Amino acid sequence: MAFHFSLESLLRIRERMLELAETEFAQLINKKRELEKEYKRSKALLKGESEKLKQAIQEGIMSSEFNLRIQLIASMEQKVKELDGRLKQIEIELLKARENLKQRHTECELVRNLKERQLKKYLKEVDAKLQKELDELVSLKYARLRGAS
Helix, strand or coil, rough: CCCCCCCCHHHHHHHHHHHHHHHHHHHHHHHHHHHHHHHHHHHHHHHHHHHHHHHHHHHHHCCCHHHHHHHHHHHHHHHHHHHHHHHHHHHHHHHHHHHCCCCHHHHHHHHHHHHHHHHHHHHHHHHHHHEEEEEEHHHHHHHHHHCCC
């Protein structure tokens, strides 16, 4: 008689849900890293353009070039603001994903612990049956030996 865990399908489902939560969390972390890189790069470009504009103003530039640079800087500032907003949103998503991951881990562990307890109970029952059979064999052998003498 082999051990059969009655909730094996539930355990497999919980483990799969845990894997999906881990994958989602990892994807969000990667997405956040990429956004952070893009944010830093955009901030650096914005700073560089601002410095170029200051330098050009000191050297003297035409109004049309000044207006173009101001528009460029404004669009870069808008992009930086959008990236900052996206970073804040992904941090919120990461918090939710982390909580989901914790919950899935807890659910999976509960079912695993239940399986382990049932396995221990099963092994205890098997040991008890084996011990009973051994005791019966010893009793029969002892009875044969007494009956032969």
